[in-house]
């Protein structure tokens with residue numbers, strides 16, 4: 015195969031890759047100086063030159079590339095085609111579901127190609143390239159995808175490590191944004207031409223449904239770090255008494271109004287507050303406000319004028335503030351997409367927060383990524399989403 019580079023794996027890592035770990039670390043490669051051009055095919059071998067796997071060179075966060083196969087096969091057009099067909103077949107139930115028209119059709123290493131995701135927004139497909147390495151395969155991947163699906167348009171976002179993010183239209187018809195998609199019968203306004211976010215995080219689908227169907231009726235709901243208010247819209251459709259969406263970003267006001275509007279909801283009982291969540295907590299405590307249901311879905315890392323928030327250090331303290339403004343037998347939906355800690359550790363944060371507050375709680379349910387965000391056991395950190403429904407117990 016052209017460009018194939020022999021990569022000698024450090025002894026300490028051989029077992030890891032033999033067992034199927036997909037991310038190639040710099041420390042794992044003895045001859046790292048041979049990796050020059052991203053997109054090169056790598057042949058991983060052990061200290062006796064025995065074949066371990068094939069992958070590609072692409073820099074993404076801490077990784078230097080992804081393993082693509084442990085079989086003795088070539089990385090060619092057929093290889094990519096098989097992966098894409100398998101992934102599309104897995105999503106067949108979604109293609110028949112008229113109530114949900116937005117979902118992920120390809121999820122990186124979970125579907126066998128790290129660094130690549132593809133989402134379907136009602137016929138507008140969005141390809142995310144997470145490194146220059148995977149982007150080198152663009153022509154092949156786009157050609158295969160466009161043959162395999164019926165599409166209105168195909169878009170891409172480059173999410174390379176050097177921070178350059180570009181939205182680009184690739185082929186088909188250009189969308190008139192917002193495009194309205196459906197999720198369990200609820201409308202979402204989607205923009206594929208506005209930078210890194212599209213208007214909805216598809217991985218929270220099951221959580222939103224649960225909030226609508228089981229937790230909202232007659233309740234006062236506070237949605238913090240609300241972005242476009244997706245959780246609030248579901249709560250309102252679940253007959254919440256009222257909802258309050260709090261987000262720091264100015265754009266959140268118009269975007270949230272739009273989400274309510276396209277679902278035929280009024281703003282009289284649905285409040286939108288553009289403010290730092292930490293200030294809002296102070297205000298709510300001063301006014302002695304309490305909510306029945308509080309949704310907490312902060313970014314892994316955020317910087318505002320007064321606060322720096324980092325989920326792995328600060329989630330516990332954030333929860334403590336939330337406990338103060340939740341009704342005595344209320345529910346907190348604690349969510350994080352931070353990949354640097356797992357569910358066990360997240361539950362420890364929760365436990366410590368409640369212990370320090372001397373309050374009792376019970377975990378009602380837990381969620382991780384939905385089925386279309388396929389993950390593999392060999393790469394636990396790929397299952398980054400952790401959502402816990404917590405019921406505060408009477409004193």
Ligand code: SAH
Nearest residue numbers: 239240241261262263290291311313316318
């Ligand atoms: N929960 C949302 C997604 C959150 S994205 C959903 O389900 O769609 C993270 C959001 O947090 C962004 O919209 C960002 O503007 C907001 N944010 C970051 N720091 C914040 C802060 N200190 N106070 C309020 N919002 C903040």
